[in-house]
Amino acid sequence: MRTAVRNYFFFLWRCARIAFVGDWRYYLWMGALTVLCLLGLNAYAKQFVHGLMVTGMSDEVSWGVYIANFTFLVGVAAAAVMLVIPVYIYGIKELHDLVIFGELLAVAAILMCLGFVTVDLGRPDRFWHLIPGVGQFNFPASMLSWDVIVLNGYLLLNVHICGYLLYCRYQNKKPAKWFYIPFVFIAIVWAVSIHTVTAFLYVGLGGRPFWNSSIVGPRFLASAFTAGPAIIILALQVIRHVTDYRIPDRALLLLRNIVQVSMLINVFLLVNEVFKEFYSGNLHVASSKYLFVGLHGYHALVPWIWTAIGFNLVAMVLLVLPLSRSLGYLNLACVLSIVGIWIEKGMGLVIPGFIPTPLGEIIEYAPSLNETLISFGIWAFGLLCYTIFLRMSVPILQGTLSKANEGQPMPPAGGAAGARVPSG
Amino acid sequence: MAGETNPPSSLPEPPPGAGLNRRSFLRNSAVLASGLAALAASLAPLRDLKDSTSMEQFLQKYYKELTPAEMEKVLERIAREVEREYGIRPHLRDVKPLDGVQFVYALNLTRCIGCRKCVHACVAENNLSRNPEIQYIRVLRLPHGSLDVEKAEHNYAPDQVPEKGYFYMPVQCQQCENPPCVKVCPVHATWQEADGITVIDYDWCIGCRYCTAACPYWARHFNFTKPSIPKDRLNPEMAYLSNRPRRQGVMEKCHFCLQRTRAGRYPACLEVCPTGARKFGNVLDPDSEVAQILKRKRVFIQLKEDLGTSPRFFYYFDV
Amino acid sequence: MNGESRTSTILTLLGISFCLLATAFLRNVWGRPVPLTPISLVSPEFTNTATARLSYAERIRMKDDVSLFDCYGCHDRKKPPVLRFDTNQNLIIPTEHEDLVMGHGTHNRNNNCFNCHNEANLELLQTRDGRELKLSESTPLCGSCHGPTYRDWEAGLHGRTSGYWDRQAGPSDRKDCVSCHNPHHPKFPTRQPAPGPNPLRPGANPAQVHAKAH
Numbered sequence: 001m002r003t004a005v006r007n008y009f010f011f012l013w014r015c016a017r018i019a020f021v022g023d024w025r026y027y028l029w030m031g032a033l034t035v036l037c038l039l040g041l042n043a044y045a046k047q048f049v050h051g052l053m054v055t056g057m058s059d060e061v062s063w064g065v066y067i068a069n070f071t072f073l074v075g076v077a078a079a080a081v082m083l084v085i086p087v088y089i090y091g092i093k094e095l096h097d098l099v100i101f102g103e104l105l106a107v108a109a110i111l112m113c114l115g116f117v118t119v120d121l122g123r124p125d126r127f128w129h130l131i132p133g134v135g136q137f138n139f140p141a142s143m144l145s146w147d148v149i150v151l152n153g154y155l156l157l158n159v160h161i162c163g164y165l166l167y168c169r170y171q172n173k174k175p176a177k178w179f180y181i182p183f184v185f186i187a188i189v190w191a192v193s194i195h196t197v198t199a200f201l202y203v204g205l206g207g208r209p210f211w212n213s214s215i216v217g218p219r220f221l222a223s224a225f226t227a228g229p230a231i232i233i234l235a236l237q238v239i240r241h242v243t244d245y246r247i248p249d250r251a252l253l254l255l256r257n258i259v260q261v262s263m264l265i266n267v268f269l270l271v272n273e274v275f276k277e278f279y280s281g282n283l284h285v286a287s288s289k290y291l292f293v294g295l296h297g298y299h300a301l302v303p304w305i306w307t308a309i310g311f312n313l314v315a316m317v318l319l320v321l322p323l324s325r326s327l328g329y330l331n332l333a334c335v336l337s338i339v340g341i342w343i344e345k346g347m348g349l350v351i352p353g354f355i356p357t358p359l360g361e362i363i364e365y366a367p368s369l370n371e372t373l374i375s376f377g378i379w380a381f382g383l384l385c386y387t388i389f390l391r392m393s394v395p396i397l398q399g400t401l402s403k404a405n406e407g408q409p410m411p412p413a414g415g416a417a418g419a420r421v422p423s424g
Numbered sequence: 425m426a427g428e429t430n431p432p433s434s435l436p437e438p439p440p441g442a443g444l445n446r447r448s449f450l451r452n453s454a455v456l457a458s459g460l461a462a463l464a465a466s467l468a469p470l471r472d473l474k475d476s477t478s479m480e481q482f483l484q485k486y487y488k489e490l491t492p493a494e495m496e497k498v499l500e501r502i503a504r505e506v507e508r509e510y511g512i513r514p515h516l517r518d519v520k521p522l523d524g525v526q527f528v529y530a531l532n533l534t535r536c537i538g539c540r541k542c543v544h545a546c547v548a549e550n551n552l553s554r555n556p557e558i559q560y561i562r563v564l565r566l567p568h569g570s571l572d573v574e575k576a577e578h579n580y581a582p583d584q585v586p587e588k589g590y591f592y593m594p595v596q597c598q599q600c601e602n603p604p605c606v607k608v609c610p611v612h613a614t615w616q617e618a619d620g621i622t623v624i625d626y627d628w629c630i631g632c633r634y635c636t637a638a639c640p641y642w643a644r645h646f647n648f649t650k651p652s653i654p655k656d657r658l659n660p661e662m663a664y665l666s667n668r669p670r671r672q673g674v675m676e677k678c679h680f681c682l683q684r685t686r687a688g689r690y691p692a693c694l695e696v697c698p699t700g701a702r703k704f705g706n707v708l709d710p711d712s713e714v715a716q717i718l719k720r721k722r723v724f725i726q727l728k729e730d731l732g733t734s735p736r737f738f739y740y741f742d743v
Numbered sequence: 744m745n746g747e748s749r750t751s752t753i754l755t756l757l758g759i760s761f762c763l764l765a766t767a768f769l770r771n772v773w774g775r776p777v778p779l780t781p782i783s784l785v786s787p788e789f790t791n792t793a794t795a796r797l798s799y800a801e802r803i804r805m806k807d808d809v810s811l812f813d814c815y816g817c818h819d820r821k822k823p824p825v826l827r828f829d830t831n832q833n834l835i836i837p838t839e840h841e842d843l844v845m846g847h848g849t850h851n852r853n854n855n856c857f858n859c860h861n862e863a864n865l866e867l868l869q870t871r872d873g874r875e876l877k878l879s880e881s882t883p884l885c886g887s888c889h890g891p892t893y894r895d896w897e898a899g900l901h902g903r904t905s906g907y908w909d910r911q912a913g914p915s916d917r918k919d920c921v922s923c924h925n926p927h928h929p930k931f932p933t934r935q936p937a938p939g940p941n942p943l944r945p946g947a948n949p950a951q952v953h954a955k956a957h
């Protein structure tokens with residue numbers, strides 16, 4: 001037993017060490033991310049001292065980029081499971097290892113979500129009030145309490161599945177099916193639930209007619225399953241480029257199919273929403289008017305939402321055409337989707353819910369410098385985590401970091417440092 | 425890009441040659457050191473953390489779990505803090521609800537002239553922050569014939585009120601019977617008491633602002649920074665759940681002046697109203713003004729009634 | 744060696760950036776909180792509980808100067824005053840009472856002083872059915888015409904009550920009609936409103952800016 005524990009800690013130690021080893025591109029990337037993290041941390045320290053006054057939020061618009069990013073990232077985390085379904089339900093075994101990359105993305109995304117929620121709190125020192133049993137947990141009435149459970153549960157699920165599979169591979173042991181297969185299936189259902197619960201945070205508020213609509217939940221899932229796999233498509237190509245890990249084109253095209261269908265559904269749901277809001281001409285349309293055409297002279301979000309819609313439509317067309325089978329166009333479609341959905345789900349969902357206020361007032365919102373630095377810092381932290389995860393998992397999956405070669409020097413960053421000397 | 429075994433000479437570490445080894449070690453240590461220095465320096469703003477939470481406040485139990493002895497200690501601590509901050513020893517109690525009381529507030533829209541004295545009386549009575557400004561009551565000026573709040577003007581500033589062609593509607597926390605804010609709070613920091621007042625435990629709130637999003641009446645207000653109250657305008661008659669000074673990062677809202685109303689007095693907004701448009705009392709008492717209003721007047725408006733919040737605030741007209 | 748020197752350069756640059764960052768953090772170069780715009784404290788006239796006017800009864804209670812209410816200081820007890828009207832049936836207010844503004848009822852419906860005042864005894868008021876009331880107890884006189892409002896007032900629905908809602912806990916103070924309404928010109932006077940709200944992040948509404956400019 002003790003040897004097993006010792007071995008495990010040595011494995012963790014080797015993984016930690018390898019995170020500091022790489023070529024110049026690795027150091028450049030990680031260095032830049034670290035700088036962003038530090039900027040974010042400094043900005044957060046200021047926010048901690050002076051309060052949320054250093055953001056652009058107000059009593060009128062009391063949620064801003066933090067919750068916008070949180071909402072977007074919960075979707076990304078949920079969509080990482082989209083690789084799980086083809087592998088485990090449709091039995092496409094050759095993509096088995098890619099599940100790990102997807103779930104590691106989910107872990108990084110959830111860490112970012114937790115980061116965004118923490119920086120949004122007015123009293124983060126009172127976080128312990130949320131712990132069930134220790135604090136006062138308003139379950140099941142408050143959807144935020146559901147969110148706490150499902151997000152942390154999803155994090156644990158994914159950490160367990162990835163950690164177990166990777167450790168088994170490290171030891172060159174066959175993983176015991178009962179120890180991870182049930183969790184994989186739970187994760188599929190759980191992924192849908194995390195995003196539905198996040199949607200219900202908004203839907204359950206009767207006083208905000210912009211959110212109090214049954215289409216919010218389906219739209220969340222449709223946009224999550226567009227943006228999430230799009231991010232994975234890009235991430236897999238980065239892995240292809242900087243390591244010598246083989247990523248079959250089949251994986252990318254499978255993900256393309258998912259993004260394609262989800263984007264079509266997303267755009268269809270957008271059309272539904274626009275019709276419902278504007279056709280009947282009732283008074284609850286104020287927030288939608290503010291978002292799409294401006295209200296009483298205020299129109300800060302109008303260029304944003306139309307850019308997002310434009311990006312989404314172009315991406316949709318590209319994805320439908322066989323043109324996007326070629327990686328250049330596919331990547332363009334992915335980038336457009338991600339940006340479009342970030343705007344739509346972030347600023348295009350959270351902010352209009354607050355404008356106009358329930359008493360009819362319009363106070364607009366723009367993030368402050370501090371808020372932006374903190375947001376970038378958390379994104380950088382998430383990317384840092386994901387890069388470290390990949391830096392650890394790729395050699396394990398390739399077999400270059402394994403129990404067999406303990407005691408030997410660290411493997412390089414996927415051979416790129418030596419195997420591919422730049423020709424220029 | 426099949427994986428080739430890499431020639432050892434191109435491994436990044438350890439490179440051959442003792443000289444390079446020492447140089448790279450020094451370089452790496454220097455980078456690590458500077459990184460740690462930058463990390464420490466990034467937390468430099470925390471030097472300004474003055475009104476930080478004390479250990480007692482950090483560990484303080486939930487209001488409903490405090491024993492009377494613990495509550496005494498908490499009140500003593502808060503009174504000490506207020507004295508240290510403002511130089512005035514407050515009279516701070518924990519005021520419990522009265523039995524057999526259900527508070528109801530009625531407001532006569534024919535009589536309100538929009539003078540906003542209620543807004544400022546509330547600010548003075550309840551130790552609201554003057555800058556940034558927090559006001560529990562917001563008076564809306566609406567045009568004749570419409571209750572559409574989008575047509576409301578919040579910033580009217582004529583020379584004389586009331587203005588022709590408009591009526592005025594003050595809005596504050598409606599103390600709903602079915603409060604959405606209570607439903608959504610993840611830590612039970614806000615709840616409805618037996619007499620109908622929805623209260624907040626300021627020392628339990630985590631400041632997530634979900635209740636602000638949930639409230640259909642824009643009644644909940646957040647302390648975006650440390651509230652500022654002029655020392656000479658502090659009201660020392662305080663209660664734990666109502667008008668003791670709040671901290672940065674917590675929510676607050678109208679609590680029907682429970683430090684007054686649970687002692688049988690009228691709330692501050694009513695006392696100051698020049699026209700007597702505001703009416704308050706125990707609706708369970710058939711002789712109270714509010715019970716009589718609900719019996720005699722024909723038309724009441726409960727704001728946003730269709731949301732099912734069932735507010736305790738009734739707007740009526742003289743018919 | 745190409746990669747090695749590049750790594751070295753990157754790491755050195757990183758080290759330098761960390762040092763620069765540490766300096767910038769310690770000197771708090773950016774992100775300082777913007778000081779709040781000062782908001783002037785509200786004048787105490789907007790937080791006092793004064794009524795719209797001081798009634799005669801209130802003046803007596805406060806031991807205020809009530810010499811102007813001494814009618815027979817000028818009038819003769821044996822000679823009831825005579826009212827004069829112009830060709831349009833409008834009351835001509837005598838010069839001695841020129842500070843009085845008559846406006847009880849639109850279209851001069853109630854412009855006869857002795858609809859309320861008793862010409863035989865100026866220290867009393869009279870109702871239509873012949874009851875005599877003291878000047879300090881004018882409320883039933885108002886109620887003799889304004890029935891629905893009087894009914895509401897009796898139940899506490901109209902007018903001001905202050906003090907204790909719980910009558911068993913303490914006294915309540917019902918204000919009478921003339922504490923708010925001038926009996927000669929009863930319409931509730933207009934007044935200057937207290938200042939409006941100062942939101943944390945006002946922003947400028949282009950339409951409002953445009954409207955204010957005109």
